[in-house]
Amino acid sequence: MRLPAWLNQHLAALRTLLALTVLTGLIYPLTILAFAQLPGLKHHADGSLITVGDTTVASAVLGQAFTDPAGRPLPQYFQSRPSAAGDGYDPTATAASNLGPESIVDTLPDPALTAAGASDANAKLSLLTQVCARSRAIGEREGVDGGRPYCTPGGVGAVLGVFRRHGITGAVTRVVSLNEPCPATPFLATYQGKTVECATYGEDYSKAVVTPIRGDAPPTPAVPADAVTAGGSGLDPSISPAYASLQAPRIARARGIDVAKVRELIDAHTTGRALAFMGEPSVNVVQLNIDLDRTYPARS
Incomplete structure (x- = not known):
């Protein structure tokens, strides 16, 4: 029996919907998930999380503020660049100021x-x-x-x-x-x-x-430009080596160590340009502060 044309069209649309649902809703995500579990990729796919002991304390790709409950910068920590994401570094409100x-x-x-x-x-x-x-x-x-x-x-x-x-x-x-x-x-x-x-x-x-x-x-x-301007995402975890170097004497005083030791940590956490020509050298503040706490704990 020959089906009406309008019914054939609806059945064709239904078959297309089911095929695309399986392809894009199941096969594609599961394939990407499988690739993401490969060695060298899994850490990034899981959010580049940083753990101290058994506690997850941060993500290497998300900046955060190092301030007290009143919003004042903590003197023993390197400070991040400004953020326009929510109240600052809010991953649910990533944004720029649009100014x-x-x-x-x-x-x-x-x-x-x-x-x-x-x-x-x-x-x-x-x-x-x-x-x-x-x-x-x-x-x-x-x-x-x-x-x-x-x-x-x-x-x-x-x-x-x-x-x-x-x-x-x-x-x-x-x-x-x-x-x-x-x-x-x-x-x-x-x-x-x-x-x-x-x-x-x-x-x-x-x-x-x-x-x-x-x-x-x-x-x-x-005072370098990145110290006074917010990043486009509002979640940038890095600052320039110049801004990190500017903060080194304060960090050394707050932790009672020689400023040369602080600068050594800055150098260890400074990454160069991507592919040697894109972007600028940068320092990951989150990783630097964690290493700072581990190597030279702040005085109580």
Whole structure:
């Protein structure tokens, strides 16, 4: 008996569904699982887990924060780079900040909320101010100059809103430090003969010409770029050798050992460029800190 055309079409679709289900839902996953169990691959397939004794403490491919319950960096540990994944290194919220080079003006908080001890959900720090604040904090922690171009000494973006007589041309009529809310004292006293004002919450500065000020910071900051910028995934376990080296004296003091020994551990955990030409040398912070605890336990 010849089946109706519409029924033949449905049966063909059903056979295709069953075939693809077996192929992609069973055969392919089981084949990949089998390959993943081969020597040399199994460790990576299992998550590159690191164990200390009988306890799994970390994954070599996932970064983590080395801070106390209040979020303060622990002085006896190397610090990871910043993370925009959730509250930091959250593998369930892997993400970047999505802020780029043009993010240089902050959205100021409502001073009424700040005075009441509340946070303003509409306030937002620009990428520039985040970088400036991080650099200043790291400079203080590591005992180096945390200054960098386009940052104020107070750790915010050094950005002026310059009003001109004819919009974007003509004489300067007014100047506002956009990232320094009143009653702050602006980082510059005057600009082209005009007194620089602090920024007033709620005032419209959209007609001002946004003007970053480079300042007198050294062209090559003491704090490396990876120390103040988050990775794209938010889970990067590695930092640059320069950032690791910057932290070595603090680690040595906290653990009561010679700084040369700390630098030896850094060298041992430094990996070169992939295939000798891709990327940059890096230091896995998680593995380095575990080795640090094992080799030179922190003093209690």
